[in-house]
Structure formats: C-alpha cells, structure tokens
Amino acid sequence: MNCTEFLANLTDYFDAKTAATLRVELERHMGGCSHCHVTVDTTRQTIEVYRNNELFELPESIRTQLHQAVLKKCANLKRKKAHTA
Amino acid sequence: MATMLTPEEKEANALHPDLLLVERVKAGDLSAFEQLMRQYDRQIFRIALHITQNREDAEDIVQDTFFKAFQKVNQFQGNSKFYTWLVRIAVNESLMRLRKRRSQKTVSMDDEIQTEEGSIPRDFADWMPNPEQNYNQAELADILRKTIKGLPPGFRTVFALRDIDGLSTEETAQALGLSVPAVKSRLLRARLQLRERLSRYFRVPTGEHAS
Ligand SMILES: [Zn+2]
Numbered sequence: 450m451n452c453t454e455f456l457a458n459l460t461d462y463f464d465a466k467t468a469a470t471l472r473v474e475l476e477r478h479m480g481g482c483s484h485c486h487v488t489v490d491t492t493r494q495t496i497e498v499y500r501n502n503e504l505f506e507l508p509e510s511i512r513t514q515l516h517q518a519v520l521k522k523c524a525n526l527k528r529k530k531a532h533t534a
Numbered sequence: 535m536a537t538m539l540t541p542e543e544k545e546a547n548a549l550h551p552d553l554l555l556v557e558r559v560k561a562g563d564l565s566a567f568e569q570l571m572r573q574y575d576r577q578i579f580r581i582a583l584h585i586t587q588n589r590e591d592a593e594d595i596v597q598d599t600f601f602k603a604f605q606k607v608n609q610f611q612g613n614s615k616f617y618t619w620l621v622r623i624a625v626n627e628s629l630m631r632l633r634k635r636r637s638q639k640t641v642s643m644d645d646e647i648q649t650e651e652g653s654i655p656r657d658f659a660d661w662m663p664n665p666e667q668n669y670n671q672a673e674l675a676d677i678l679r680k681t682i683k684g685l686p687p688g689f690r691t692v693f694a695l696r697d698i699d700g701l702s703t704e705e706t707a708q709a710l711g712l713s714v715p716a717v718k719s720r721l722l723r724a725r726l727q728l729r730e731r732l733s734r735y736f737r738v739p740t741g742e743h744a745s
Contacts, residue, residue, distance in 0.1 A: 499682070507579045512575055518597055520564055522601050522604075523564055523604045
C-alpha cells in the first residue's frame with residue numbers, strides 16, 4: 450500500500466467502516482510511514498482538543514430570545530396566510 | 535391527522551419521532567415547531583459558528599434557518615432526516631453570510647487573505663507561537679481555532695460537519711449537495727492542510743505509534 454491509497458481510505462478508517470483485512474494493511478502502512486502517521490495523529494488530536502474546548506455554547510437566555518423571535522415571525526406568517534386563503 | 539398518513543409515512547414515523555413533529559408543524563402547530571427548535575438550535579448554532587467563525591452571525595443564522603424551515607416545511611418530503619434538511623438550510627445561510635461579509639469593504643484584522651491554496655488569517659505570523667513550547671489544552675484549542683479559521687470555507691465546512699459535528703460522510707454530502715467522493719476529497723485536503731499547519735504542535739514521542 451502506498452500513501453495515496455492510504456489517504457484515500459482515511460475517512461472510512463476514521464469511521465471504523467473499513468473491513469478488518471484493509472484495516473490491518475492501513476495500520477501496517479501507518480506503522481512504517483511517518484508522513485501518514487502524522488496526518489492521522491494530527492487529525493485525531495485536532496478533533497479531540499477542538500471538541501473538548503468548544504466555546505460554542507449557546508446561553509439559555511439567548512436561546513429563549515431566538516425562539517421567541519422566530520415564533521413571532523412564524524405566527525405573523527400564519528396570520529398572513531390565513532388572510533389570503 | 536395521523537389517519538391522513540400513508541403506510542410509508544407511518545413507517546417513517548415509527549423510525550424517527552421528528553417526522554411526527556414535522557407533520558404537526560405542517561398543520562400549523564407552533565408548539566411542535568418550538569420543540570424542534572429546542573432540539574436542534576444548539577447544533578445549528580455550532581455549525582453556523584464553525585462556518586462563519588462569528589458569534590453574532592451564527593445567532594442570526596439560527597433565526598434565519600428556523601424561519602426558513604418553517605416557511606418551506608411543506609417542501610420537506612421526509613426522504614432525508616429532518617436534521618439533515620435543517621443543516622442544509624443552515625449551511626446555505628452561513629455561506630451566504632460569509633460571501634456578504636467578504637464583499638463588504640471594511641476589512642477587520644480577523645479577516646482572511648485569499649491565497650492560491652486557500653486563505654490564512656492576516657495576523658497568522660504574529661500569533662504563531664514557538665513550537666518548542668509546551669501547550670495546555672486551552673492554548674492548543676486556540677491555535678486550532680485560528681488554524682481552522684484559516685482553512686478555505688469549502689474545506690472548513692466539510693471538516694466541521696464531518697469531523698467536528700459528527701455527521702456521517704453521506705449526511706455531509708446531503709447537507710452540502712455534494713457527492714460522497716467530493717466530500718471525501720475535500721476532507722482529505724482539509725486534513726492535509728491541518729497537518730501542514732498543526733503537526734508541529736502535536737509532537738509524537740519518537741518510536742511511539744498510534745494504536
Ligand atoms: Zn504513507
């Protein structure tokens with residue numbers, strides 16, 4: 450297996466979708482190829498650190514505000530539709 | 535209302551409780567819609583934030599996405615998951631906003647400079663820390679955030695949906711209106727760019743291999 454083949458299978462490998470025989474081949478390649486090893490490792494750690502440190506929470510107060518704003522627009526739309534119907 | 539459903543729809547309902555709520559929304563039930571918002575607003579916010587990298591925009595996108603979903607709910611056929619359908623609206627809204635920002639004349643320090651290979655943050659060189667340094671998780675997360683922000687939007691979006699937000703490759707393809715091979719190729723390019731920019735921060739002790 451060469452690097453191109455390895456990289457082509459990387460997404461399935463991360464999904465744990467690969468067949469056992471292919472998996473063994475992928476891992477063998479990774480064991481002997483620092484380029485591919487680093488690629489896998491960087492991706493894995495990027496995902497992990499990024500997921501663990503997300504500052505992406507939506508505060509409850511803002512959620513409520515957003516819901517109210519959307520519901521108001523939806524109610525207006527419903528009313529308009531009822532009028533034209 | 536349930537009696538109006540075809541056998542196929544009944545079967546689909548049995549598979550996913552969202553579809554029952556969607557049927558109620560189609561009949562004009564706003565409380566059912568509120569329930570769907572409660573269920574997915576945070577994910578939609580995260581996706582919008584991953585793509586736009588701007589909190590204010592992401593909040594607006596949550597609003598616009600759900601209102602659009604309500605307007606177009608009759609177009610939802612139930613052949614994909616409601617969530618995937620929602621994500622597709624959110625991605626379109628996010629990319630639209632990104633384009634709008636790009637075309638605005640004022641460029642902030644956070645703006646990206648387009649290059650052949652994609653884009654890099656304007657102040658990339660300034661904050662690039664010394665790789666020999668040891669980083670704690672929060673520092674690393676900050677570096678990652680800036681690096682991901684520097685990816686071209688097309689790569690960033692697939693990476694965020696697939697690897698960060700946990701959509702499957704097929705769902706990512708559906709949400710973006712791309713083929714599965716196209717998603718895989720963008721993912722690979724995103725990963726290689728991240729590797730280029732980040733591997734120095736994740737030094738693996740020599741001789742140790744990923745298990
Ligand atoms: Zn290799």
